[in-house]
Amino acid sequence: xxxxxxxxxxxxxxxxxxxxxxxxxxxxxxxxxxxxxxxxxxxxxxxxxxxxxxxxxxxxxxxxxxxxxxxxxxxxxxxxxxxxxxxxxxxxxxxxxxxxxxxxxxxxxxxxxxxxxxxxxxxxxxxxxxxxxxxxxxxxxxxxxxxxxxxxxxxxxxxxxxxxxxxxxxxxxxxxxxxxxxxxxxxxxxxxxxxxxxxxxxxxxxxxxxxxxxxxxxxxxxxxxxxxxxxxxxxxxxxxxxxxxxxxxxxxxxxxxxxxxxxxxxxxxxxxxxxxxxxxxxxxxxxxxxxxxxxxxxxxxxxxxxxxxxxxxxxxxxxxxxxxxxxxxxxxxxxxxxxxxxxxxxxxxxxxxxxxxxxxxxxxxxxxxxxxxxxxxxxxxx
Amino acid sequence: xxxxxxxxxxxxxxxxxxxxxxxxxxxxxxxxxxxxxxxxxxxxxxxxxxxxxxxxxxxxxxxxxxxxxxxxxxxxxxxxxxxxxxxxxxxxxxxxxxxxxxxxxxxxxxxxxxxxxxxxxxxxxxxxxxxxxxxxxxxxxxxxxxxxxxxxxxxxxxxxxxxxxxxxxxxxxxxxxxxxxxxxxxxxxxxxxxxxxxxxxxxxxxxxxxxxxxxxxxxxxxxxxxxxxxxxxxxxxxxxxxxxxxxxxxxxxxxxxxxxxxxxxxxxxxxxxxxxxxxxxxxxxxxxxxxxxxxxxxxxxxxxxxxxxxxxxxxxxxxxxxxxxxxxxxxxxxxxxxxxxxxxxxxxxxxxxxxxxxxxxxx
Numbered sequence: 001x002x003x004x005x006x007x008x009x010x011x012x013x014x015x016x017x018x019x020x021x022x023x024x025x026x027x028x029x030x031x032x033x034x035x036x037x038x039x040x041x042x043x044x045x046x047x048x049x050x051x052x053x054x055x056x057x058x059x060x061x062x063x064x065x066x067x068x069x070x071x072x073x074x075x076x077x078x079x080x081x082x083x084x085x086x087x088x089x090x091x092x093x094x095x096x097x098x099x100x101x102x103x104x105x106x107x108x109x110x111x112x113x114x115x116x117x118x119x120x121x122x123x124x125x126x127x128x129x130x131x132x133x134x135x136x137x138x139x140x141x142x143x144x145x146x147x148x149x150x151x152x153x154x155x156x157x158x159x160x161x162x163x164x165x166x167x168x169x170x171x172x173x174x175x176x177x178x179x180x181x182x183x184x185x186x187x188x189x190x191x192x193x194x195x196x197x198x199x200x201x202x203x204x205x206x207x208x209x210x211x212x213x214x215x216x217x218x219x220x221x222x223x224x225x226x227x228x229x230x231x232x233x234x235x236x237x238x239x240x241x242x243x244x245x246x247x248x249x250x251x252x253x254x255x256x257x258x259x260x261x262x263x264x265x266x267x268x269x270x271x272x273x274x275x276x277x278x279x280x281x282x283x284x285x286x287x288x289x290x291x292x293x294x295x296x297x298x299x300x301x302x303x304x305x306x307x308x309x310x311x312x313x314x315x316x317x318x319x320x321x322x323x324x325x326x327x328x329x330x331x332x333x334x335x336x337x338x339x340x341x342x343x344x345x346x347x348x349x350x351x352x353x354x355x356x357x358x359x360x361x362x363x364x365x366x367x368x369x370x371x372x373x374x375x376x377x378x379x380x381x382x
Numbered sequence: 383x384x385x386x387x388x389x390x391x392x393x394x395x396x397x398x399x400x401x402x403x404x405x406x407x408x409x410x411x412x413x414x415x416x417x418x419x420x421x422x423x424x425x426x427x428x429x430x431x432x433x434x435x436x437x438x439x440x441x442x443x444x445x446x447x448x449x450x451x452x453x454x455x456x457x458x459x460x461x462x463x464x465x466x467x468x469x470x471x472x473x474x475x476x477x478x479x480x481x482x483x484x485x486x487x488x489x490x491x492x493x494x495x496x497x498x499x500x501x502x503x504x505x506x507x508x509x510x511x512x513x514x515x516x517x518x519x520x521x522x523x524x525x526x527x528x529x530x531x532x533x534x535x536x537x538x539x540x541x542x543x544x545x546x547x548x549x550x551x552x553x554x555x556x557x558x559x560x561x562x563x564x565x566x567x568x569x570x571x572x573x574x575x576x577x578x579x580x581x582x583x584x585x586x587x588x589x590x591x592x593x594x595x596x597x598x599x600x601x602x603x604x605x606x607x608x609x610x611x612x613x614x615x616x617x618x619x620x621x622x623x624x625x626x627x628x629x630x631x632x633x634x635x636x637x638x639x640x641x642x643x644x645x646x647x648x649x650x651x652x653x654x655x656x657x658x659x660x661x662x663x664x665x666x667x668x669x670x671x672x673x674x675x676x677x678x679x680x681x682x683x684x685x686x687x688x689x690x691x692x693x694x695x696x697x698x699x700x701x702x703x704x705x706x707x708x709x710x711x712x713x714x715x716x717x718x719x720x721x722x723x724x725x726x727x728x729x730x731x732x733x734x735x736x737x738x739x740x741x742x743x744x745x
Contacts, residue, residue: 283667284719291644312640381628
């Protein structure tokens with residue numbers, strides 16, 4: 001069974017140097033009380049943090065300098081990403097733009113889109129949302145019904161997107177829309193557009209999530225005009241573009257580190273002398289964690305070499321999100337806690353934060369059910 | 383260099399495939415020493431694969447050595463080949479010459495302790511090592527023994543001199559005997575101070591490192607069997623591979639296999655496979671967990687056929703069930719990891735896992 005590639009990665013010295021740099025930045029952030037790690041994670045939306053991170057050079061790191069980037073390697077970016085996650089940094093405002101929308105525009109966008117948007121993302125001032133899911137099209141993305149009709153100088157978008165995180169506070173959405181009527185080839189006739197959330201013809205309805213937070217939205221498009229040069233790639237390339245974008249979305253360490261801060265709080269709360277059950281279970285979780293980190297760094301190595309490890313990324317996300325879901329279930333048995341966001345106790349707060357977000361871990365970016373289908377195809381079963 | 387490694391592995395793989403068949407495996411199950419296969423691996427120089435060239439070995443890099451062990455386990459080679467490889471590496475590291483024939487390691491349990499006593503009657507050993515691999519059939523045992531001051535020695539012991547009265551096998555029917563070294567006399571040339579590479583946990587990280595690589599090879603075999611079977615077996619008018627339930631089971635198994643392989647790869651970053659005790663602890667823990675899951679899922683895919691002697695799946699799965707419990711089952715290693723983490727505090731967790739190789743030496 002040699003279906004998948006997970007080679008060991010040795011980080012180059014410049015990546016280690018970058019690690020020192022980002023650790024110093026994050027330490028300063030926390031020492032100055034600019035965020036509280038036990039109740040934040042990479043999905044916490046904090047524009048001020050994003051601006052400071054950008055100023056320190058941690059957004060758009062791999063992009064060309066002429067678009068505001070730092071021309072660093074993927075491995076240097078990987079190190080910054082994992083350190084942000086380990087520190088529970090509230091990167092939610094810029095996360096999507098930096099992780100997938102920006103790279104997508106850089107690779108396939110028009111020159112005007114690059115010049116207009118990328119420098120602002122890299123400055124931590126411009127944020128993105130993902131316009132893929134629709135009321136009748138979730139895991140089955142190819143069933144998208146939102147359509148874009150050609151008009152003079154651009155396209156008119158009509159339809160509805162849903163589960164659009166942060167639509168109410170981001171500047172752009174990348175919207176998947178049908179530019180040709182449905183045909184026998186379900187993947188044909190789709191295209192991707194960069195849509196300014198300030199455009200005429202957009203209405204945003206909030207959907208509260210189970211924690212009471214406002215991240216989700218439903219977004220209605222009524223004759224919303226998008227100029228020609230805000231299409232990503234060519235008409236009909238949408239399916240290829242969207243699967244490429246999802247590879248960025250699935251490949252990273254954000255798929256197993258969402259609740260690492262809960263482990264940190266647990267260890268602090270238990271103290272230096274765990275009982276046997278605590279030591280064993282913490283050891284077990286750490287072994288999973290360390291192994292996932294190896295797998296994820298190996299994917300970073302493949303990306304750096306210009307490969308596109310789509311199936312490997314799906315596999316790491318499946319194993320990684322299963323781990324994320326398991327963490328609170330295991331931790332609550334090691335040190336009982338009646339979790340509350342209102343407690344002063346950081347362990348209690350961290351547990352509450354995780355419990356109220358955990359169901360999303362195995363939904364966002366592709367469910368295990370979808371990922372396992374991709375893995376099965378890689379195994380030659382489909 | 384990479385090409386050379388590929389050739390070595392390909393040749394070893396062919397040798398294993400050629401010499402290990404169902405007949406050899408069932409004879410080994412019944413307690414027979416597979417003499418012809420042993421002579422073949424010895425002729426190929428595999429027992430000395432991890433010994434440096436200047437000391438008469440092949441001097442293979444750790445990753446090639448690990449892959450060699452994985453391939454031998456893929457074929458369920460019923461020999462203490464990996465034990466012999468590691469024993470020779472440790473003995474030559476301590477300053478000894480390479481040892482001819484199969485060599486086993488003792489003790490294999492953290493609770494067992496062998497003591498070495500020097501007196502008027504010469505140098506003798508005391509103590510029982512339980513569950514020693516091929517404890518009667520391997521002519522030599524490399525024994526870790528401590529003197530009254532706690533100083534550690536490696537001892538080359540002829541197993542013919544030790545007592546082992548009862549045949550005992552693990553569930554793969556590989557010999558795992560209790561060996562009483564009490565009163566065994568040693569010549570001066572059979573005793574060397576233990577090399578610095580043996581830390582507080584003695585042989586444990588080295589034995590566990592072997593089992594890690596073996597489990598990875600065994601899991602790969604199980605996956606191969608299950609993937610072929612799923613594509614061949616037709617039920618309800620189509621290959622069962624076409625059913626989503628089967629696809630998801632095998633996708634989960636593939637995740638376990640990939641994780642185990644990644645954890646095992648970490649051990650190849652040290653000069654010797656067992657040098658980094660924390661990496662070994664992580665790998666033995668993660669692989670042991672994967673081994674149980676992969677065995678269970680692959681059996682489920684095979685249905686009743688997998689629960690027979692006729693289908694060879696059991697040669698791989700019975701080994702996985704044995705190996706995960708040998709040289710410290712998951713909780714023994716997890717406890718060590720957990721205590722190291724707690725001793726450092728929560729903020730130490732991430733640096734401990736990332737800032738290698740500073741964090742070595744499970745206490």
